[in-house]
Structure formats: structure tokens, C-alpha cells
Amino acid sequence: MxxxxxxxxxxxxxxxxxxEVVNARMGKAINPRLALLxxxxxxxxHGFAREVGLTQDEWDVAIEFLTEVGQMSSPQRQEFILxxxxxxxxxxxxxxxxxxxxxxxxxxxFGPFHIECAPVLEMGSNICLDGKxxxxxxxGHVLSIDGSPIADAHIDVWSDNADGYYDVQQPxxxxxxxxxxxxxxxxxxxxxxxxxxxxPYPVPEDGPVGRMLAAIGRDPYRPAHMHFMIRASGFQKxxxxxxxxGDPYLKSDxxxxxxxxxVATLEPAGRRGEWRSAFDFILAPIV
Ligand code: BEZ
Ligand code: FE
Numbered sequence: 001m002x003x004x005x006x007x008x009x010x011x012x013x014x015x016x017x018x019x020e021v022v023n024a025r026m027g028k029a030i031n032p033r034l035a036l037l038x039x040x041x042x043x044x045x046h047g048f049a050r051e052v053g054l055t056q057d058e059w060d061v062a063i064e065f066l067t068e069v070g071q072m073s074s075p076q077r078q079e080f081i082l083x084x085x086x087x088x089x090x091x092x093x094x095x096x097x098x099x100x101x102x103x104x105x106x107x108x109x110f111g112p113f114h115i116e117c118a119p120v121l122e123m124g125s126n127i128c129l130d131g132k133x134x135x136x137x138x139x140g141h142v143l144s145i146d147g148s149p150i151a152d153a154h155i156d157v158w159s160d161n162a163d164g165y166y167d168v169q170q171p172x173x174x175x176x177x178x179x180x181x182x183x184x185x186x187x188x189x190x191x192x193x194x195x196x197x198x199x200p201y202p203v204p205e206d207g208p209v210g211r212m213l214a215a216i217g218r219d220p221y222r223p224a225h226m227h228f229m230i231r232a233s234g235f236q237k238x239x240x241x242x243x244x245x246g247d248p249y250l251k252s253d254x255x256x257x258x259x260x261x262x263v264a265t266l267e268p269a270g271r272r273g274e275w276r277s278a279f280d281f282i283l284a285p286i287v
Pocket of ligand 2: 111113159160225227
């Protein structure tokens with residue numbers, strides 16, 4: 001529906017028709033998708049203020065909060081993404097945009113800690129460079145929906161270290177590329193690499209989003225997980241994690257990223273204190 005109208009026909013701003021008056025100011029020759037997005041956003045924002053009877057003090061606090069979120073955002077620290085993640089919006093946008101056919105591995109939140117161009121490693125290599133944590137072997141296959149192996153799939157993996165921090169959060173403390181790497185499948189579609197048994201960690205709490213979570217009584221923790229981004233020619237890119245059964249935070253992930261189908265096995269393996277986690281990734285074709 002085109003909500004645009006001549007501002008003359010609506011007249012002065014009135015609180016009862018506030019969104020309508022604002023949206024009527026939009027030009028006629030603008031991108032129709034932008035017109036729809038803006039009209040809906042303005043409508044919902046005005047509806048929210050009206051519904052809660054927003055006070056001036058509350059709006060001032062909100063403006064201050066959003067200003068701080070922006071000031072804290074940089075290429076190294078994306079507080080706006082963290083806000084979207086903790087409000088469950090990132091997962092909603094992911095769901096709207098990632099309808100995968102039955103049988104394909106489900107997607108989940110990307111998160112702010114991926115780095116492009118991680119080293120491409122020999123299959124089976126160890127990505128843990130700081131020597132901390134319980135060793136864990138990750139293995140499985142990259143398959144198409146009919147079960148056939150996918151060759152030349154690029155599997156980009158990243159995780160926190162045993163202290164619960166990504167290398168990019170601790171430059172100069174952790175080795176560069178700690179717990180990261182890219183593996184390329186052969187004709188059998190198999191992958192395997194060594195890492196550590198990931199540990200749960202709190203999302204960054206030292207900024208406005210951390211304060212927001214504390215103010216509304218929310219736990220900042222994410223369950224332990226391994227991040228995967230898998231790209232293969234002819235298939236949709238898969239951004240996902242594996243989680244591990246028995247994790248105490250599976251049902252309280254602060255960014256709502258857990259899906260039952262992504263809970264992988266985690267079992268003791270080999271020597272004491274060593275683990276193995278197996279998971280097959282099923283890619284959806286590009287249609
Ligand atoms: C992560 O899993 O790396 C992550 C996701 C969302 C917010 C913060 C961290
Ligand atoms: Fe993570």
C-alpha cells in the first residue's frame with residue numbers, strides 16, 4: 001500500500017495522526033522499497049511511543065544509549081550488531097532470509113568475531129595456537145541433500161580460546177589466528193581439524209549493551225560453540241555453529257542462536273581430557 005500523500009491534504013502535525021503526517025512528506029519519486037521500509041518504521045516507532053506513553057526522560061536516556069552504541073562501534077567492536085543480536089533481531093532477519101529445504105543444515109547468527117582470509121590449513125591440522133584448553137577433534141562431512149559428498153568446500157572455522165575470548169579481543173595476548181582456520185574438502189567431502197573443546201562465554205559486557213542486559217536481568221552468556229562458514233560452488237553459503245549437548249546455556253543463549261538440529265555430539269576420545277565432536281553439514285543448492 002502506498003502510504004504517501006500530499007502533505008497539504010493532511011495538514012499540520014497532530015499527535016493522533018503523527019505517523020501519517022510524517023510519511024506524507026516523502027517524495028513521490030523515491031525507491032518504493034525504501035518508502036515501504038520508512039513508512040512502516042515510522043508507524044511502529046510512533047505506535048511504540050504512544051502505547052507506552054514515553055516520557056521525555058525515557059526518550060533522553062534512549063538517545064544517550066543509542067549515541068553510546070554508535071560511539072563504541074568500530075571495525076574491531078560492533079556494538080550495533082551486538083544490540084541487534086541480543087534483541088533477537090539478527091536471528092529473525094536470518095530466519096526471514098534463510099529458508100533452507102528440508103534436510104539442509106540450519107543457519108544461525110554470524111556474530112562479530114569472524115575475520116576474512118584466515119590461513120588455509122592442511123586437513124587435520126590444529127587451530128589452537130595458545131596451548132590452552134582440552135583438545136578436541138572436530139570431524140564429519142560436507143554433503144549435498146541427496147547425501148553425495150561435496151568436494152572443494154571451503155570450511156572456515158573460528159572459536160573462543162579456553163579463557164572465553166576470541167583472538168581479536170586479546171591482540172598481543174593471544175597469537176594471531178588463534179583458533180581459526182580454513183579447510184578444503186577433497187572428493188570424499190570429509191573434514192577434520194583439531195581445536196579445543198569450546199567454552200561458554202559472555203558477550204562483551206563493558207559497553208551499553210552489557211549495561212542493558214544487566215538492567216533487564218538478562219544473562220550475558222552464550223553456550224559453547226564452534227563457528228562454521230561453509231562455501232562451495234553451486235551451493236548456498238552456510239553460516240552456522242555447532243553446539244554441544246549438556247551445555248548449561250543451551251536454552252538461555254543471550255543471542256538466541258541455538259537450534260536443536262545444531263547440537264553436535266561431544267564425547268571423550270583417546271587420552272584422558274581429549275574430546276571428539278562429529279557433525280555432518282548438508283548444503284542447500286543454489287536455486
Ligand atoms: C559469537 O558467537 O561470536 C557472538 C555472536 C553474537 C554476539 C556476540 C558474539
Ligand atoms: Fe562465538
